[in-house]
Amino acid sequence: MNLATKQLSHAELLELDARYCWHPFTQMQTATAPLPVVRGQGEFLFDAQGNKYFDAVSSWWVNIHGHSNPAIAQAISRQACELEHVMFAGVTHPPAALLAEKLIQHAPAPMAKVFYSDNGSTAIEVALKMAFQYWQNRGVPSKKRIIALEGGYHGDTFGAMATGKSSGFYNPFAPWLFHVDFIPTGVCACTEEEALAALDQLLADSAGEIAALILEPLIQGASGMRFTRPAHVAELCKRCEAAGVLVIFDEVFTGFGRTGTLFAAEQVAQFGGQPDIVCISKGLTGGFMPMAATLTSQAVYDAFLSADVGHALLHGHSYTANPLGCAAALTSLTLFSNEATWGAIERIEATHRRWLPALACHPLIENPRVCGTVAAFELKSSQSQCGSAYGSGYGSNASQWIRQTFLELGIVVRPLGNTVYWVPPYCTAPETLENAYQTLMHVLQRWGSLIAPGPGSELF
Known part of the structure; x- marks a missing residue:
């Protein structure tokens, strides 16, 4: 069998990765298992079990037109x-x-x-x-x-x-x-x-x-x-x-x-x-x-x-x-010479700005801001909210908790410490981004009653 095209099961992929791979910006001793992605389409990634995830950070900010863009x-x-x-x-x-x-x-x-x-x-x-x-x-x-x-x-x-x-x-x-x-x-x-x-x-x-x-x-x-x-x-x-x-x-x-x-x-x-x-x-x-x-x-x-x-x-x-x-x-x-691309960029920014008032008045959010297709805010540290020493820096428990919680809800994020941000591909459908903000509201409810998770590992 051609190893370049060999299909791996969910478990096989994770086993091979754990045995041989060293991931960037990750403390490998305490890291949770990586997301086993096997396919991408538009603004979505799909894992080895067929689950779909919104790539809300454009895979480290590179994927601007969507995964597997046919052109x-x-x-x-x-x-x-x-x-x-x-x-x-x-x-x-x-x-x-x-x-x-x-x-x-x-x-x-x-x-x-x-x-x-x-x-x-x-x-x-x-x-x-x-x-x-x-x-x-x-x-x-x-x-x-x-x-x-x-x-x-x-x-x-x-x-x-x-x-x-x-x-x-x-x-x-x-x-x-x-x-x-x-x-x-x-x-x-x-x-x-x-x-x-x-x-x-x-x-x-x-x-x-x-x-x-x-x-x-x-x-x-x-x-x-x-x-x-x-x-x-x-x-x-x-x-x-x-x-x-x-x-x-x-x-x-x-x-x-x-x-x-x-x-x-x-x-x-x-x-x-x-x-x-x-x-x-x-x-x-x-x-x-x-x-x-x-x-x-x-x-x-x-x-x-x-x-x-x-x-x-x-x-x-x-x-x-x-x-x-x-x-x-x-x-x-x-x-970029296509008006549809710039229309999509404008729609993404408009959605971000439409949510700014709700973010600005939320008790668990600080400094919401928007620039083009980039929206960001700080999630208030649970140290002040819940009396627990979570911290908010890179590799902190807060950062790891944010990432894992969003992942469970079908969204890939890479928080910068306690800074959460959206940097979606331009092909992102309006309903996909709206759903991300609705999901954020759910995450904030859980964050308010947070119990300390395990040690953080990934930086950003």
């Missing part, structure tokens, strides 16, 4: 029969060139060039290397420092970890992470002032040493869906531009419609701010293939042009510009 699946199939892969060093192919053209056409100014990589974290590494080497190539070697926002998360490779170390995920690796200057995030009016003041001070004291500012525009995802205003992000950009500091937008999560526009940078541009480099991944291929890209301005690109190969960006991956990924991304982008 993307067919594009990958056609491409696989023509050219499955070829190295991108010294070679090009139609899917890569066409996708680069489309990305630049859709990207906010001043993006002009596309550098492909494999995932969001590697897109960040490319951006950081671009920023550092840009100044080296221009004869300003003193610019070696990076500014980042407190709580930002940019991935799990070493450069990305350094820029996200204030998120608290990387303590075991602290001795190996380069120095980064952190400023407040600016999630409210008071911290906006603190953030701008901190940035002004750094630029006044050390502009000649700072290579770039990196941030997640509008939404810090893994830190708990923390929102920032586009006007504030624009102010950060304008200050950096005036001081001669590059700006990197991490749109790995916020790109491809999540904030209500194709890129969050479009909303920032309305207030006069723009990045020099933009990192994208996750929704790039519609959730079908691992792929990423780092977009940059012509000015940044030009700094690498030289007769000296040492001035080139000597970086790459074996699967750079993989044709299958490019074909998937091209088709995913084409779906």
